[in-house]
Ligand SMILES: NC(=O)c1ccc[n+]([C@@H]2O[C@H](COP(=O)([O-])OP(=O)(O)OC[C@H]3O[C@@H](n4cnc5c(N)ncnc54)[C@H](O)[C@@H]3O)[C@@H](O)[C@H]2O)c1
C-alpha cells in the first residue's frame with residue numbers, strides 16, 4: 001500500500017510496547033516476590049515448558065558441541081573475528097591525563113562490574129546476539145558476564161546458542177526468557193544473582209520489561225522488534241530490496257518495513273516483489289511512500305529507523321545528512337543481514353524511534369568513565385576567585401570557604417573582596 005509521509009511518521013511503534021506494560025509489570029512483580037518458583041511457573045505458563053534447569057550445567061556445553069556442525073562453528077568464529085576487530089578499533093576507551101602547569105585533569109574508563117545479556121529465542125534462536133553483546137562486554141572488561149535466553153520445547157537452551165556463549169566465554173547461562181528473565185537479572189532470585197546492567201534485544205515483552213526495570217538497573221537501550229526503512233531510486237535493485245524487507249519482517253509480527261521510492265512505478269514494483277515473497281502478516285506491516293531523496297532523508301530522520309538502507313545515486317555522499325538511525329546500509333550490495341551477522345558492526349540497535357536518543361550497542365555500553373584532578377596551589381589561585389564568586393552567587397557558603405581556607409585566607413572572615 002502506498003501511504004503518505006504523515007502516515008509513516010504517525011506509525012505507533014511505541015504504543016505496542018505500552019500495550020503490554022500491564023502484563024509485563026505483573027510478571028516482573030511475581031519474579032521479584034517469588035524468585036525461582038515464579039521463573040519455573042511463568043516459563044511453564046507462557047512458554048509451555050518444564051525447565052530441565054535454570055542455570056545451564058557444564059555438561060550441556062559439551063553436549064552442544066556434539067550436535068553443532070563444524071561449518072556453523074567456523075561461521076561463528078569468522079563473525080567473532082570481525083565483530084572483535086570493529087569494536088576494538090572503534091572503541092573510544094581512551095584514558096586521558098592532561099598535565100597542565102597548575103593542575104592535572106584526567107578521564108579514565110572502568111568497566112561495569114556485571115552485565116546480563118538477553119539473548120532472544122522465541123520464534124528463532126539468536127546465537128549471533130551472544131556474539132554481538134558478549135564480545136563488546138569482554139573487550140570492555142566486564143567481570144561477570146551472564147546470559148538469559150528462553151528454553152526450547154525440551155526445556156533446554158538451544159545448542160548453537162550455548163556454543164556461541166562458550167566461544168565468548170560467558171560466565172553463566174540461564175534458560176529463562178521474556179520479562180521474567182529481565183526481572184531476574186534486575187532483582188535476582190535464589191539462582192540468578194542480580195546484575196548491574198542489562199543489555200540485548202528482544203520482543204515487545206522483553207523491551208517493555210527493560211523499560212520498566214530501568215529505575216533499579218542500568219539498561220543499554222530499547223531494542224525491540226526489528227525495523228527497516230529503505231530509500232531507493234531507479235538505480236536500486238528491487239529484488240534485493242524485497243529480500244531485505246522480508247528479512248527484517250520475518251523476525252516478529254510487530255516488525256515494520258518502510259520503503260521510500262522516488263517514483264510510483266518503483267514503489268509498485270517493490271510492492272509486487274515483497275507480495276510475492278511475504279506472507280499476509282508480513283505484508284500488512286510493509287509500507288511504501290513516494291518521495292524525492294531530500295524529502296525521504298527528512299522522513300527517515302524523523303522516523304529514526306533501526307536499519308536504514310540507502311540505495312540511490314550518490315547515497316554514500318549523503319551519510320552526513322543522516323541524523324537518526326541505528327545502522328546504515330549503503331548501496332545494492334550491503335544487505336542488512338551483513339550487519340546482522342558478520343561484517344563486524346553491531347546488530348543490537350534502538351527501535352521504535354529511540355534511535356533519536358540512543359546508539360547501538362558498543363564497547364562503551366559496558367564502560368563508564370571517572371574524571372579526576374589534582375590542583376596545584378598556583379592553580380587554585382588562578383581559579384579560586386571564580387569558584388568563590390559562583391559559590392556565593394549560589395548561596396553555598398561552605399563551598400566558598402573550602403577554597404578560601406586553602407588560599408590561606410580566614411574562612412570565618414568577611415567577604416575578602418571576592
Ligand atoms: N532491535 C534489535 O537490536 C534486535 C536484534 C535482534 C532481535 N530483535 C528482536 O528480538 C525479538 C525476538 O523475539 P522472539 O519473540 O522471537 O524472542 P524473545 O526471546 O524476545 O521473546 C520470547 C519470550 O517472550 C515472552 N512472551 C511471548 N509471548 C508472551 C505473552 N503473550 N505474554 C508475556 N510474555 C510473552 C516469553 O516469555 C518468551 O520466552 C524480535 O522482535 C526481533 O525483531 C531485535
Ligand SMILES: N[C@H](CO)Cc1c[nH]c[nH+]1
Pocket residue numbers: 126128129225226227248251306340347348349
Ligand atoms: N536484524 C536483527 C536486528 O533487528 C538482528 C539479527 C539477528 N539475527 C538475524 N538478525
Ligand SMILES: [Zn+2]
Pocket residue numbers: 226247248251337340
Ligand atoms: Zn535480522
